[in-house]
Amino acid sequence: MIKVLKSYSGLAVFSVLLVAFFSFKSEHFFSAGTLISLLNQIPALTVIAVGMTFVLIIAGIDLSVGSVLALAGSVIGVAIVDWGWSLAAAVGLALLVGALCGTVNGAITVKWAIPSFIVTLGMLEIARGGAYLVTGSSTKYIGNSVEGVATPIGVLGLSPAFVIAVLVVVFGQLVLSKTIWGRYALAIGAGESVVVYSGINPRTVKIGVFAMSGMLSGLGALFYASRLGSADPNAGIGLELQAIAAVVIGGTSLMGGRGSVVRSFIGVLIIAILETGLAQIGASEPTKRLITGFVIVIAVVADVYRVRLAAKGEKKLEIRS
Amino acid sequence: MAGFMQRVMPLAMLLILMPACGPSNEGAVTGQADSKKPEVALIMKSLANEFFSTMAQGAKKHQSEHSDQYDLIVNGIKNETDLGQQVALIEQMVAKKVSAIVIAPADSKAVVPALKRAEKAGVVVINIDNQLDAEVLKKAGVTIPFVGPDNRKGARLVGDALVARLEKGDQVAIIEGVQTAFNAQQRKLGFEDALGKGGMKIVSSQSAQWEMEKANRIAAAMISENTALKALLCANDSMALGAVAAVKAAGKSGKILVVGFDNISAIQSMIKDGRVLATADQHGGQLAVYGIEEALGRLSAGKNGAGNRETPVDLITADSLK
Known part of the structure; x- marks a missing residue:
C-alpha cells in the first residue's frame, strides 16, 4: 500500500504545486465552484485516457480516439434528433460504433503486422469523414434528453458522467493489475516474442485493447454531447494528443510494458488544472501554448528521474509502477 | 546537359511568360466565354x-x-x-x-x-x-x-442589442475566434465598439479558436473567476453554444447573457427561448x-x-x- 502511494506521490505533489500557483495568481481559482466545474469537464478525456493507457502498454498508439468520439457523438445526435431514439438506445449504438472502429484498428494492426500509428491515422480520417457524413457537417442540437448525464447532482455537485468516469478508472486499474488479461497486456508490451514463446496468443489481447479504446471513445462521446447538449462533428480534434500527453505524464511508457490507469487519471487532472488555471488568469493564447508544452515536458522528465530513483532503491526491475 | 538546358529553357521561359501577357490574355478569357461557358x-x-x-x-x-x-x-x-x-x-x-x-x-x-x-x-x-x-x-x-459583409458592423449590431439589456459598468467577457483571422479581429473590434459606447467593463477576452468545447471550458473559467459577470460575447455561434452550456452548468441561466454570430441552425431554438440573446446573420x-x-x-x-x-x-x- 505504501509503495502504491509512493508511486503516486510525485505527480500528486506536482498537481498541488500547480493548484497553489493558480490559487496565488487568480482570485477565485481555489474554490469549490472552480474545482467542481473542472471535475465535470474531464470525464471524456478521462475514459479515453484509460483506453489509451492500455494501448500504450501493449506498445501501440491510437490516434483515432478524437475522430471516433466525434463519429459516436454524431450517431447519438442523429439517433435522438432525427430517428427519435431513446437516449439508452442511442448510447448503445454509439458504444457499438466506437467498439467497431477500435476492433477494425486492432484487427488490421494484428493481421498485417502494420504499426498501429498508421492504421489509426487512417481511422482518424475515416471516422472524421463519417462524422461529417452522418451529421451533414452541421452541429446537431440535442437538448434536454442528453444533458442529464452531465447535470450536477447531489450535495457535491458532481455529474453522473464524472462518477462513471471514476468508476471506469478504478475498473481499468483492477483489470490491469489484478487480471490475467491485464498481465498479458503488460507482457506483450514488455516483449511480444516472449509471450508468443510462452504459448499465449497475443492477437486477441491486442485486438481487445483497441476495441476497448474505441468503445471508451464512444462513452467519451456521450459525456461530450451531454456537457454541450449538442453533437458536434468537429468535436475532439487534437484530443488524441491530449490523451497521449495525459497518459505519458502519468508515467506510462510509450515503449510499452509499463503503465498505470490511476496515474493516467492524475495526468488528466494536471492537464485540466493547467487549462482551467490559464483561462482563469486570462493568459494570452501564446502563453497558454508555451506553458502547456513546458509542463508536459517537465512532468515527463521528472518522471524519468522518479523511475530511476525507484529502480535504484529497490534494485530490481519493476514491470508495474 | 548544357545542350538540353539550352533547348528547354526558352520553352520554359515562354510557358512562364505566356500567361503574363496581360491584355491579350484577358481578351482570350472573354473570347473563351463567347465560345463556351465560363x-x-x-x-x-x-x-x-x-x-x-x-x-x-x-x-x-x-x-x-x-x-x-x-x-x-x-x-x-x-x-x-x-x-x-x-x-x-x-x-x-x-x-x-x-x-x-x-x-x-x-x-x-x-x-x-x-x-x-x-x-x-x-x-x-x-x-x-x-x-x-x-x-x-x-x-x-x-x-x-x-x-x-462588414463583420465589425455586424458585431456592433449584436453588441448594441446586448448593451441595451445591461447597466453601465456591468462586467462582460469576450470569447474570440482564431486571433490571426481578419473576421475574428473585426468581430472583436465590433463588440468592443458597442461595449465601449455603453460603458461596460470587459474583464476578460480570450480566444477559443472558433471551437465549441474550448469555448465551454474558457467560459466556465471566466464565470468562476468573475463572479459578477453579466454577459459573454462569442465571435461565432458554435462558441456561443459552448458558452450557454457553461452558464447552465454554473447555475447562472438567465443571469449571464450570451450572444453569438452567424445564425447557424442549432442556435435558433436558443434564441427563441432566450438562452442566446442575439446573433448576426450575414446570409x-x-x-x-x-x-x-x-x-x-x-x-x-x-x-x-x-x-x-x-x-x-x-x-x-x-x-x-x-
Whole structure:
C-alpha cells in the first residue's frame, strides 16, 4: 500500500504545486465552484485516457480516439434528433460504433503486422469523414434528453458522467493489475516474442485493447454531447494528443510494458488544472501554448528521474509502477 | 546537359511568360466565354464547417438555376488553417484554366502571392468571407475586390442589442475566434465598439479558436473567476453554444447573457427561448453567390481590379425569428 502511494506521490505533489500557483495568481481559482466545474469537464478525456493507457502498454498508439468520439457523438445526435431514439438506445449504438472502429484498428494492426500509428491515422480520417457524413457537417442540437448525464447532482455537485468516469478508472486499474488479461497486456508490451514463446496468443489481447479504446471513445462521446447538449462533428480534434500527453505524464511508457490507469487519471487532472488555471488568469493564447508544452515536458522528465530513483532503491526491475 | 538546358529553357521561359501577357490574355478569357461557358472555381475553407457548407450549397443551387451561364467547381480544405492545401488548390485551378476564382481565404495574408499569380494568369479573382489584408495587397501590387459583409458592423449590431439589456459598468467577457483571422479581429473590434459606447467593463477576452468545447471550458473559467459577470460575447455561434452550456452548468441561466454570430441552425431554438440573446446573420448561403455574380459581371465586362462590394448583415433576436 505504501509503495502504491509512493508511486503516486510525485505527480500528486506536482498537481498541488500547480493548484497553489493558480490559487496565488487568480482570485477565485481555489474554490469549490472552480474545482467542481473542472471535475465535470474531464470525464471524456478521462475514459479515453484509460483506453489509451492500455494501448500504450501493449506498445501501440491510437490516434483515432478524437475522430471516433466525434463519429459516436454524431450517431447519438442523429439517433435522438432525427430517428427519435431513446437516449439508452442511442448510447448503445454509439458504444457499438466506437467498439467497431477500435476492433477494425486492432484487427488490421494484428493481421498485417502494420504499426498501429498508421492504421489509426487512417481511422482518424475515416471516422472524421463519417462524422461529417452522418451529421451533414452541421452541429446537431440535442437538448434536454442528453444533458442529464452531465447535470450536477447531489450535495457535491458532481455529474453522473464524472462518477462513471471514476468508476471506469478504478475498473481499468483492477483489470490491469489484478487480471490475467491485464498481465498479458503488460507482457506483450514488455516483449511480444516472449509471450508468443510462452504459448499465449497475443492477437486477441491486442485486438481487445483497441476495441476497448474505441468503445471508451464512444462513452467519451456521450459525456461530450451531454456537457454541450449538442453533437458536434468537429468535436475532439487534437484530443488524441491530449490523451497521449495525459497518459505519458502519468508515467506510462510509450515503449510499452509499463503503465498505470490511476496515474493516467492524475495526468488528466494536471492537464485540466493547467487549462482551467490559464483561462482563469486570462493568459494570452501564446502563453497558454508555451506553458502547456513546458509542463508536459517537465512532468515527463521528472518522471524519468522518479523511475530511476525507484529502480535504484529497490534494485530490481519493476514491470508495474 | 548544357545542350538540353539550352533547348528547354526558352520553352520554359515562354510557358512562364505566356500567361503574363496581360491584355491579350484577358481578351482570350472573354473570347473563351463567347465560345463556351465560363468556369468559376469556388475555393472555400473547411466544408466540414456548417457555415461554409451552407455557402457552398447556396452556390451550387445558384449554378443549377443558371447552368446556361456558367460552370462551377467547389473545393474546400480539410482544416480551417490548412494554408498549404488552399494555395495548392489555387494553383490547380489556375492550371485548369478556370475563368474566375471566388475564394474564402484561410489566411488574410499568406494566400495573396498565389492569388497574384492567378490574376496574372488572366483569372478573375474575387475575395469573399475573410477579407484579404489591405497592406499586403498593396505591397504585392495587386487589387482583389472583396465582396462580403462588414463583420465589425455586424458585431456592433449584436453588441448594441446586448448593451441595451445591461447597466453601465456591468462586467462582460469576450470569447474570440482564431486571433490571426481578419473576421475574428473585426468581430472583436465590433463588440468592443458597442461595449465601449455603453460603458461596460470587459474583464476578460480570450480566444477559443472558433471551437465549441474550448469555448465551454474558457467560459466556465471566466464565470468562476468573475463572479459578477453579466454577459459573454462569442465571435461565432458554435462558441456561443459552448458558452450557454457553461452558464447552465454554473447555475447562472438567465443571469449571464450570451450572444453569438452567424445564425447557424442549432442556435435558433436558443434564441427563441432566450438562452442566446442575439446573433448576426450575414446570409451565409448567399455569400458565395454574391461573389460569383460579381465574377460573372466582371468576366462579361472584361475588367479586373478594384471595387469592393458590401453585402448585408442583419441582427437576429427572438423578435426577428417570430
